[in-house]
Amino acid sequence: MNVTTAVDNGVNVEALLGARQALTEAPEAARFNWRASCSWVKGTHSQSSVQAFFGLGAEQKHKTEFRYDADHPEIFAADDNGPAPVEFILVGLASCLTAGIASVAQHRKIQLRSVKATVEAGMDLQGILGIDADVRNGFDGVHVMFEIDADATREQIAALVAQSQKRSAVFDILTNPTNVTVQVK
Structure with a gap:
C-alpha cells in the first residue's frame, strides 16, 4: 500500500501559480519598483527603512515598516552599530x-x-x-x-x-x- 504524506514547507504554491497565470495575462502588472530610504546617523552609521513599493499597477505597502542599521566594524575605526x-x-x-x-x-x-x-x-x-x-x-x-x-x-x-x-x-x-x-x- 502506498501512503502519500502531505508536503508542507509553508509555501502557497497554488497562489504563486495563480499569480503567474494572472501576470501572464496582464504583463504590465508584473512591473515592480522596490524602494529603500537611508539616513545618515553619525560616522559610518546609517539607518534604512523599507515599506512602500509599486506593483500590480498600484502603490503597495508591507504590513510594517522594516528598519535596518548599517555601519562598519570597529576594526575600521567605526562604532559597529550594524552589519x-x-x-x-x-x-x-x-x-x-x-x-x-x-x-x-x-x-x-x-x-x-x-x-x-x-x-x-x-x-x-x-x-x-x-x-x-x-x-x-x-x-x-x-x-x-x-x-x-x-x-x-x-x-x-x-x-x-x-x-x-x-x-x-x-x-x-x-x-x-x-x-x-x-x-x-
Missing part, C-alpha cells in the same frame, strides 16, 4: 536562494526538514581605500554553501538549488550588469 553594507548583499542572496528552494520544493512535493545557507565573499580593501586603483571595490567572488535535509535524493536537492538559482532576483542582480544612476538634489 556592514556588503553583508546585507550576502543576506539578500542567501534569503532569496533559500526562499526559492522552499518554493520549488513545495511545488515538486519535496518535504524539507532544514535548509542552511552559508555565504562568503572575498574583498581586497586596497581598492576601497585608494591604495591600488587596479583592485576593484567590490567582491572578488561569492561562495554559497547549502546544507539541506529533505525527503529527496542528492540529485533532487541539487535540482532544487539549480532552479532556485535560475529564478533568483538577487543572484541575477549580482551576476549580471545592472544600470545604476546616482543623482544629487
Whole structure:
C-alpha cells in the first residue's frame, strides 16, 4: 500500500501559480519598483527603512515598516552599530536562494526538514581605500554553501538549488550588469 504524506514547507504554491497565470495575462502588472530610504546617523552609521513599493499597477505597502542599521566594524575605526553594507548583499542572496528552494520544493512535493545557507565573499580593501586603483571595490567572488535535509535524493536537492538559482532576483542582480544612476538634489 502506498501512503502519500502531505508536503508542507509553508509555501502557497497554488497562489504563486495563480499569480503567474494572472501576470501572464496582464504583463504590465508584473512591473515592480522596490524602494529603500537611508539616513545618515553619525560616522559610518546609517539607518534604512523599507515599506512602500509599486506593483500590480498600484502603490503597495508591507504590513510594517522594516528598519535596518548599517555601519562598519570597529576594526575600521567605526562604532559597529550594524552589519556592514556588503553583508546585507550576502543576506539578500542567501534569503532569496533559500526562499526559492522552499518554493520549488513545495511545488515538486519535496518535504524539507532544514535548509542552511552559508555565504562568503572575498574583498581586497586596497581598492576601497585608494591604495591600488587596479583592485576593484567590490567582491572578488561569492561562495554559497547549502546544507539541506529533505525527503529527496542528492540529485533532487541539487535540482532544487539549480532552479532556485535560475529564478533568483538577487543572484541575477549580482551576476549580471545592472544600470545604476546616482543623482544629487
